[in-house]
Amino acid sequence: MATIRDVAKLAGVSVATVSRVLNQNGYVNEETEKRVRQAIEQLNYKPNEVARTLFKKTSKTIGLIVPDISNPFFPELVRAVEDVTNIYDYTVILCNSDEKIEKEKEYIEVLKQKYVDGIILTTNQLELAEVSELDVPVVVLDRPLNHSFPSVIADNYGGARLATRHLYEIGCRRIAHIQGPLHVVNAVERFKGYRDEMQELGLWDEDLVILGNYQLNQTKEAVLQALKEHEIDGIFAGNDVMAVGALKAVQQLGLRVPEDVAIIGYDGIPLTEMTTPELSTISQPIYEMGAIAARLLVKKIEGQPLEQIHHVLPVKLVQRQSTSKGEKK
Structure with a gap:
């Protein structure tokens, strides 16, 4: 395998000149650069990318x-x-x-x-x-x-309002929201969209907010508990993974989707088409x-x-x- 020294020897220049050509750093006259590039091609020389990274402090x-x-x-x-x-x-x-x-x-x-x-x-x-x-x-x-x-x-806020309004329009009145992690901005925005839409509809009830942390199993357990404690006929999950967890909880209790509890998720991942029933969702691009x-x-x-x-x-x-x-x- 050819080295930079081999290129320099064939081109009749110093190693430093070859380095300047390779890194486009410093002046090299046109004729000299031409000789160096011809030598590189003739020897099929491949620069050491690690060395170039250290020299240029860039790595592509x-x-x-x-x-x-x-x-x-x-x-x-x-x-x-x-x-x-x-x-x-x-x-x-x-x-x-x-x-x-x-x-x-x-x-x-x-x-x-x-x-x-x-x-x-x-x-x-x-x-x-x-x-x-x-x-x-x-x-x-x-x-x-x-x-x-x-x-x-x-548009996390707008998407959350859209999901909540959709549940209302199909007849849901006790609409729960499964919220993502409290420190995650998009989860907070989706909660705010849900809250504001519920307030506008005159249906707001903070007891219907369930923490799911974007996790399937945590959501399933939380929804099982919520369904035992509250009357819920609609669920807006802050992401599709939590929507699947909610679906599993509802079905485990022998309830029907959407007849007893309607569910909509958020993201638009392919997983929502693989469940039974298939899950509605707010699809992000x-x-x-x-x-x-x-x-x-x-x-x-x-x-x-x-x-x-x-x-x-x-x-x-x-x-x-x-x-x-x-x-x-």
């Missing part, structure tokens, strides 16, 4: 930190980021933080040591000051920090969100202007069997 890689890769929402998001960044010859380093701030901080340090060119954050565990101290471009995806960083989110975030980050890395810094994408109601019209009493 980006870090992507997600809170829970086992949640089917995130793999589609990751796929979109990877598809777009690969077009621009960037590699994605995927980090799963498990919703733990200590793990997230550890990943940040690892990514800095690897000289990543930018980071996409889909968590909001870090303090604003900690993110501001990063020396690379940052784009926030799904869970915004504040307006200091480019962001891509869906998941792939589009990841793709936009990736393009924003690449532009930031390459110093290109951003036509729009903050993106709030619309959501849509996907009605399936779990909220079929005409089925509620």
Whole structure:
């Protein structure tokens, strides 16, 4: 395998000159650069990317930190980021933080040591000051920090109102909400949308708010308990995974969906089409969100202007069997 010294010898130049050509750093006259590039091609020389990374402190890689890769929402998001960044010859380093701030901080340090060119954050565990101290471009995806960083989110508040109103329109009056983690921005926005819609309808009852933490089994147990204590005829789950947990709880008690309890989730993941009955959901444009975030980050890395810094994408109601019209009493 050819080395940089072999290239320098064939081109009749110093190793430093070959390095300048490879890294586009410093002046090399046109004729000399031509000889170096011919030598590189003739020897089929492949630069040592590790060495180049250390020299240039850039790596053509980006870090992507997600809170829970086992949640089917995130793999589609990751796929979109990877598809777009690969077009621009960037590699994605995927980090799963498990919703733990200590793990997230550890990943940040690892990514800095690897000289990543930018980071996409889909968590909001870090303090604003900690993110501001990063020396690379940052784009926030799904869970915004504040307006200091480019962001891509869906209309969580509007989607929650849409889900709640849908349950009301099919005849539900005792509508429960399964809330995600209290520290997660999108979970809070979905709760606020539900609360405001229920207040406007004159149906607000704080006892009908159930904490599910975006977890299936925790939701199932919480819903089992709630159904024993309260009269509930509709459930709006803050994500689709929790909607599945709610469905399992309702069916375990021998209740029918949607005749006894109608259920709607949030996200629009394929899992909602695999249940019996199929689950209605508020569908986010998941792939589009990841793709936009990736393009924003690449532009930031390459110093290109951003036509729009903050993106709030619309959501849509996907009605399936779990909220079929005409089925509620």
